[in-house]
Amino acid sequence: MKPKLKDVAKIAGVSMTTASLVFSNQGRISEETRVKVLNAAEFIGYSKKKKQSNMGADANIGIMYSVDPEWAFILLFIRPIIAEIERELKKINLNTVLIPFHYNSSDEIIAEKLEDIECKGVISIHYGKASLFSFLENSGIPVIVVMNNNFQNKFYSVCVDDFQGAYEGSLHLLELGHKRIAFLDYHRQDLPMLSTDRFIGFKKALDEKGIDFPESDKIYYNPKDSDQCKKDLAIVFNCKPHPTALFCLDDDIAARAMQLLKELGLNIPNDVSIIAPGDVLDYSMPYIPQITTMHIDTTYMGRISAQMMINRLTHYPEEVHVLKVKQQLVKRGSCKKI
Structure with a gap:
């Protein structure tokens, strides 16, 4: 069995990252550590594969x-x-x-x-x-x-292009005559820029039309506590007048919001219009609610x-x-x- 980088790292008593840095001449590696890694590689017959322009088959x-x-x-x-x-x-x-x-x-x-x-x-x-x-x-x-x-x-x-998608999706709502649009956000831990870019695009469309966006119209969805989201939606949409449209972070969240709004007695789209970036959902399935989206190819x-x-x-x-x-x-x- 061919020796691998992890074998070199184990023998040298270092991490795979450190061993890799030695072979690529990157980072600040002490001479002692460098020698230990190279000696370990020589001992088991490991050599770093050179990058080839012709990848070959398989x-x-x-x-x-x-x-x-x-x-x-x-x-x-x-x-x-x-x-x-x-x-x-x-x-x-x-x-x-x-x-x-x-x-x-x-x-x-x-x-x-x-x-x-x-x-x-x-x-x-x-x-x-x-x-x-x-x-x-x-x-x-x-x-x-x-x-x-x-x-x-x-x-x-x-x-x-999340900024562009949110901007054009928001413009679509504005062109339909909506003047007060709420925003349903959701924090994805490994995609923090997703929420930021889409909200900035959403906000830019409103700013260009001279429409103020009250912070109270920004609602956060927590998949582990949908009851709280329902309460937050009720606060925003039970007031008079309430927002006539809701921009959702993606259509998975939009589908959940549609159900919560229906439970609050609101009809989509007669009472509230909904739009979202995505096409995360499979709209060919009869049980999936039909949501207007900014489609991602x-x-x-x-x-x-x-x-x-x-x-x-x-x-x-x-x-x-x-x-x-x-x-x-x-x-x-x-x-x-x-």
Whole structure:
């Protein structure tokens, strides 16, 4: 069995990150540690593989995605991304290997998984951790971050233009005559920029029309306490006059909000219009409420993610590249002109 980086690290008594930094001549590593790592590598016959411009057949590209319960609803949404990545990479004989993980997984555990399957590159969907990505890049493994705007200044990224989507979605409500629009937010721990970008886009549309947004009209949804969200919605929508529209962070949250508003005796869209970015939900299913959304073309995102990876593997671009995909309005009847 071929020796691996984790074997070197274990013998040298250091972390895989430290061992990787020694081989890539990165970071501040003491001479004593450097010698220990190199001696351990020589002892077991380990040598760092050089990056090749011709990947050859059957090289593996890892696709990382979260299997934490709070992200279960997103698997349907990212499936076209994964399918398109696999389709594009297969054209040049690259295999795709799915790498499930938990949000609290350590860099070491994930790095070991990637080394075990001898990954030549990694595409991470939603998940982002600078320390892990830096480790991989320093180890000669290119990383593409998909649908996470937090790292676009540091790593190659394919993102959704969340600002544009929220701005244009809000304009749609304004063009329908809505003057008071509430905002339903939700904090996703590993996507903090998602909420920020979408709220800024939402607010810009209102500002351009000279419409004030009271902070009391910003409501927070906690999936572990929907009763509190119902109470907060009641405070906002039981007043006279109440907002005539609700912009939701995504359509999964919008579907939950629709149910809560119905329980409060409000009709969608006669009493409240609802719009959200996403298409996280499967609208072909009869039990899914039909929500007007700013559609994200996940198939296209998968294609350009694969092309970016191929380019990195074969052309060695030096500057970090970021591609942003625009959202498109899809009307499904949850918004009404007033």
